[in-house]
Amino acid sequence: MDFNATLIGEMISFAILIWFCVHFIWPHINKAIEERQIKIAEGLNAAERAHAELKDADHKVAAEIKVARQQASEIIDKAQQQANQIIDKARGEAITEINRLKASAQDDIASMAQRARDQLREQVGALAVQGASKIVQREVDASTHKALLDQLAAEI
Amino acid sequence: MASESGGLTEYIQHHLTHLRPQASPDGFWAVHIDSVTVSLVLGVLFCLLFWLKARKATAGVPGKGQAFVELVLEFVDGQVKDVFHGDRRFLGPLALTVFVWVFLMNAMDLLPVDLLPWITEKFGVGHFRAVPTADINMTFAMSLTIFVLIIFYSFKAKGAGGYMHELFTAPFGAHPLLWIPNFLLNVVELLSKPVSLAMRLFGNMYAGELVFMLIAGLFSAGAGVAGWALYGAGIIGYTVWGLFHILIIGIQAFIFMVLTIVYISMAHDHH
Numbered sequence: 001m002d003f004n005a006t007l008i009g010e011m012i013s014f015a016i017l018i019w020f021c022v023h024f025i026w027p028h029i030n031k032a033i034e035e036r037q038i039k040i041a042e043g044l045n046a047a048e049r050a051h052a053e054l055k056d057a058d059h060k061v062a063a064e065i066k067v068a069r070q071q072a073s074e075i076i077d078k079a080q081q082q083a084n085q086i087i088d089k090a091r092g093e094a095i096t097e098i099n100r101l102k103a104s105a106q107d108d109i110a111s112m113a114q115r116a117r118d119q120l121r122e123q124v125g126a127l128a129v130q131g132a133s134k135i136v137q138r139e140v141d142a143s144t145h146k147a148l149l150d151q152l153a154a155e156i
Numbered sequence: 157m158a159s160e161s162g163g164l165t166e167y168i169q170h171h172l173t174h175l176r177p178q179a180s181p182d183g184f185w186a187v188h189i190d191s192v193t194v195s196l197v198l199g200v201l202f203c204l205l206f207w208l209k210a211r212k213a214t215a216g217v218p219g220k221g222q223a224f225v226e227l228v229l230e231f232v233d234g235q236v237k238d239v240f241h242g243d244r245r246f247l248g249p250l251a252l253t254v255f256v257w258v259f260l261m262n263a264m265d266l267l268p269v270d271l272l273p274w275i276t277e278k279f280g281v282g283h284f285r286a287v288p289t290a291d292i293n294m295t296f297a298m299s300l301t302i303f304v305l306i307i308f309y310s311f312k313a314k315g316a317g318g319y320m321h322e323l324f325t326a327p328f329g330a331h332p333l334l335w336i337p338n339f340l341l342n343v344v345e346l347l348s349k350p351v352s353l354a355m356r357l358f359g360n361m362y363a364g365e366l367v368f369m370l371i372a373g374l375f376s377a378g379a380g381v382a383g384w385a386l387y388g389a390g391i392i393g394y395t396v397w398g399l400f401h402i403l404i405i406g407i408q409a410f411i412f413m414v415l416t417i418v419y420i421s422m423a424h425d426h427h
Contacts, residue, residue, distance in 0.1 A: 003293060006188040010195060010288075010297030017199045018253050018301075025203070026249035028210035029229050032222070035215030 125153040164373040171273065171369050173283040174291065188291055195288040198260040206256070228256065235414060240421035247420055250305070254298065255413040261289045262361060262405035266398060269368045289408075290361040292354065299354035302416050306349065309423040349419050353412065360408050364401055371397060 129149060174188040209225040218226060232252045236244050264272075264286045276284040288294040310319045323342045328334045374390030 002186070003296070004184050004186050004188070006191055006291065006293035007297050007300070009187060009192055010294050011301050013192075013196055013199060014253075014257075014298050014301045017203065017257060018250050020203050021206070021249040021253040022246060025206040025210045026229070026245070026252060028213050029206070029222075029226060030233070030248070032210075032213035032215055032218075033226055033230065036218075039215050 121153045125149050128152060163376070164370075167373060167376075168366070168369045170283065171269065171285070172366075174285055175276075175281060175283045188285075188293060190284045190286070191288040191291040191294050194264060194286060195257075195261055195294060198264070198288075199257055202253075202256050202260060206252075228252070232413065236417050239414070239417045240424070242421075242424060247417060250420070251413050251417050254302075254416050255409050258289060258298070258357065258412050259405060259409035261287065261294070262409055264288070265290070265361060265364055265368065265401060265405060269365070269372050285365075287361055287365055289357055290365045292358045292362075295354035295358040295361075296350070298412075299350035302353065302419065303346075303350040306346070306419050306423045309420055313424045349415075353415055353419075357408055357412055360404060364397075364404055367397055368394070368401075 175190040176182075176186040177189065206225055209222050213222055213226075229248075229252060232255055233244065233248050236248050236251050240247055267286055269286075272286040273282075273284045276282075285291065314322060324335045324339050326338060327341065328338050371390055371393040374386045374393065
């Protein structure tokens, strides 16, 4: 073991190294590490928050979809009801129209039949008068026997 | 390299001789220029490497260099945190300096044992020992500096009165008859710290260096087939010991750092 001035020189340089490390190395790196730790913690926090928000939004969307679906089905129901009403109304109108047409046609038929009957009656009356005049061999005065003839026509 | 038989002793002695100034090859001022140079170069290297990374250290995504430096720092900080529960603004950097510097100096052992001497010989310097921690001056320089810090922190944490009280009354008791035994025991305990710290590191590195030299002696052991067989054995031995030594240099640096932390945190503790 040969101790000499090397010892003291090395002690001094060791002390200088320690001093350098204390002042110029450790604080800077330590600061960076601590700042990064904070950053990472913040990042993790933010991620967690975003996750929760996403979940929230999902819930909201689901609820809104549910509401929209309900509204849509309501609208469809209403539309169907409206369509049914329209159809019913149209059917009613058509039926009244048909009835009306049928009634007027029946009126026409009745009036035409009446006319035909009247004509027939007149002609029968005339024929009857002709027949009768042939039978009595003389002219029957139509005007004298008008009342009689009219009665006859009404009876046919 | 020694070539003739019996040259191994000479070879090893040659390699165990420190580089000293020619003006004073003996005595107090025979400074080991090799130890001082290598340790200072490594110390500056450590400072530069870590300072450059520290200067540009950001909280953002770190580069690989910054990540490495942070890895080392957090490792050391974790060790300090485990042992010492207080302000780490001094003890942390101290432990970092001890760890990295001792590791770098130990790592010089992994250079081929003849490399640096061979290079310096080209410049006309005959003796050059590459491993500063295999120089007892180096290890004691560190352990004595730490010893001074132990004393300083003992006074700082407990006050002069408190520290004196502890020296004389712990561990046996406060009875006046026990003052002297207490004090003697405490002095032994105190002095054993720097001695064991320095001797452990020195012994490990010195022995490791010596084994490297012995193995390296195989390379010039002889001629012919036997010589070549020994040469092969030398290569294998050197490789195996080198691999094993990687473990040793790390462990020794780690032990030195942990004991430094333990001693200084003990100085903070009250009995």
